[in-house]
Amino acid sequence: MNIFSRDRKTLIAEWWWTVDRELLGALFALMGIGILMSFAASPAVAERLKLGEWHFIIRHMLLLIPTIGVMLGVSLMTPRQARFLALGVLGVSMVLLAATLVVGTEIKGSQRWLSFAGQSLQPSEFVKPAFAVIAGWLMAERMRRTDVPGHAITLGLLGMIVGMLILQPDVGQTVLILLTWAALLFIAGISWWVIAVLGGLGIAGITSAYLLFPHVSRRIDTFLGGDSGDNYQVEKALQSLVEGGWFGRGPGEAVTKRFLPDAHADFVFSAAAGEFGILFCMALVGLIGFVVWRGLSRAQLLNDLFARLAASALVIQFGLQSAINLMVNINLIPPKGMTLPFVSYGGTSMIAVAFGMGILLALTRRKPQEAIASGLPLEREALRHEAA
């Protein structure tokens, strides 16, 4: 344990004593639940795809190694380093995003994936957290110094990203990016008038997406039209949830999950519900809620404006992505291609979420200088600021 020793100032020791361990613990718990759920959800899918029963479970667990590596590695960074990393990732992933439009693989009617060396990559997953950090930084700079054209650059970036996402098309990610940006604006203190205008634009955007993209309109139509049409996934997901009841049918006992095409990925939540029950699912929702609450509470206490905005944006993005996935699973909103962070199977998604959460952990580390400045613990410091 002496690498955590406080005697000498090692990188690891400093990290251990400053990182938010509640948040870290919750994220690890989420990954653990992800493994548990993959046991319930993925064998049926693997069998259907004529792969071994353990195919997805093994890959899921193997993927967690780089995932944890990325998360912890990034969390070691200082906010400044993290910002540079985010900038780099944003640049690279935007280039790759552009590349999907040219050389992407078309899967299920959308061109979202890049394949090379037998691996596939979804650049939009990396664009999301990187954008959240960079947009937070740009807005913080704009708030500090009016001569920085923060909003303009953010809008430019946003326009490029959204444009490319719509061309793929990937409405789910577009909505998530737009919502992240809107949340940032909100937290940065935008006036309620602008919020109203942007809200109106948002509704207009959704309407036009409905009118312009046949697959979006079909999904919304089937969602509104009850059980007519081809919302087979949603129907089966609901069946699976209901099948389990409060306590679930027990491991291996659920039946409906076998008929959920994306049981291992987007619909892992409802697939696992059949076996583990709704109480378990509620605990999972509670855990995600805890991450959001803890993240936002920590972000609120941060002194550095960039860190505060970027951390909030990352947490909100995480929370929104989870909420959208959950609401799709329980049929509150029409289906979107959105994974459940750390739980759904999917390499890109998992690493990208790890990257985002790594930055969140890096930003929310306790800064000795902040506490020392007032001589008070961090929480008191924040209270003092508010009182001021």
Add this chain to the structure above:
Amino acid sequence: MSDAAFSASGSPITIEGVQKARGALTRNRIKLALLFASLLFVVILGRLALLAMETVEDDFVGQERPALTASRPTLLDRNGQQLAIDIQSPSLFAEPRNIVDLDEAVEKISRVLPDLDRKFLRERLDGDEGFVWLQRELTPAQQDSIMRLGLPGIDFVTETRRFYPGGPVASHILGAVNVDNVGIAGIEAYLDREEVALLQDLGLARDRTLEPKNLSIDLRVQHAMHRELKDALERYQAIASAGVMIDVRTGEIIAMASLPDFDPNDPASALEEGRYNRITAGTFELGSTFKTVTISGALDSSAVSITDRFDATSAVRFGRFSIGDFHGKNRVLSVPEVYKYSSNIGTIKIMQAWGKDNYRAYLHKLHLDGTPTIELPEKKTANVPKTFSEVGAATASFGHGLSVTPLQLVAAYAAIANGGTYIPPTLFKRDPIDAQILGEQVISKRASDDMRYLLRLNALEGSGRRAAPDGYMVGGKTGTAEKVVDGRYSSAKSLAVFASVFPMDSPRYAMVILVDEPQPENERSGRTAAWNAGDVTGRIIERVAPMLGVLPDFDENRDVALVPAALQ
């Protein structure tokens, strides 16, 4: 708000107050965001709770299974022989919506059940239904092979089928069940009405073996009667034959058959024309067998005694009607002679001496009007006028102008012979003590004794000779009722009836045999009841009496002992 703070400063230099205001603003906004996030998660949790409370409609277990596996009580005869049993067999069904690989399922199932048409199988398994039958009633080996295929969405249900080992032997008593194992006729329907349906509603009859039920039937006697009646159909070229035997002490029906009948294992065969139960669901003019009823009532009253004599020299006239005798003696007849020669004139005179209203009241007392008392749902109400006119009473006294079910007649004979106690007939086993409690005294012991003498006398010297095998002390009365064809009584179409009781010195069983539209067996034989219904009765008694513990005894003193004191 923040913009106002910026523009107030007007310069890029950051001022501490501005920074603090900014800090407070963003912190408040984060709190608002947190509030919004909380709301979102509460909605999700609420929706989950609602889903958890939704009950799973398990379309199979809840609905169809009970009806399919509903078990019914085993029906036994009075000695414990099986009359109706449940047999269980696995049936194969599929839940197409749960079938993962259609090709695999079709391939594998058709390997085990090659008789199943592949195209049919594919159509059955394709789709989104929750339940389809594939094959009813498999062998255990087939079930095992299919189980080994390990196909999802394929399962078995154990179906209970009713089986009647005796086939048609007791068809009209037992009745039948439909595909869902619900009784549709006979005792099966009665049981459902009474209790099985109730038990099934309560869920008690599902996987539990019900208490077996003992019927009053003696399968051996039932079989003998069934065989003899079947034989009678051919022998006399009759359109129908029927018989019923009752225990005179308890009212238990020992045997009851009506041909043509059906096989309860194939209930559809019951629907053919003319296959109804003539004993309970058919009413007939039972002819001279009614003279026993008339005379027994008259002897019971003080108006007529066994020693009285009646003038039968000429026909009785009612306006333009005139009623004569078939075997006319044209002289004054004693009561035993009236009975022995089956004199219509004598019987009318006896009835008139007694009084027509007394006669009508007596018919009611003997339950010869109204609906027969029996557990079977198939029964017909007797057609007896509420009050008799003079001529109506006269014809009714010898069994015309009123029609009753043979079951009512046999119960009346039982009462007349057993010492005068009417006991309602039953198809279930009954304790003699219970029977005594149910019994009603309808005639005096003395009148019953007189009647036993008369019945035996008729068998020895009258029309019942052919029906009385030696040694069994059979007594009985024939009845040949001409059928009404186009509004007139026809001599070619008649219903032959023989009502009997044995042994006469200590009556145990009463029996009524019907042969509908008999033809003479050969040139030398007649078509009256003695030649057919009487013969059948004799043959049945010969076969079944020893089984029933009535052993032949050729002691002539037994007959002498029957003679009433007044005639000795």
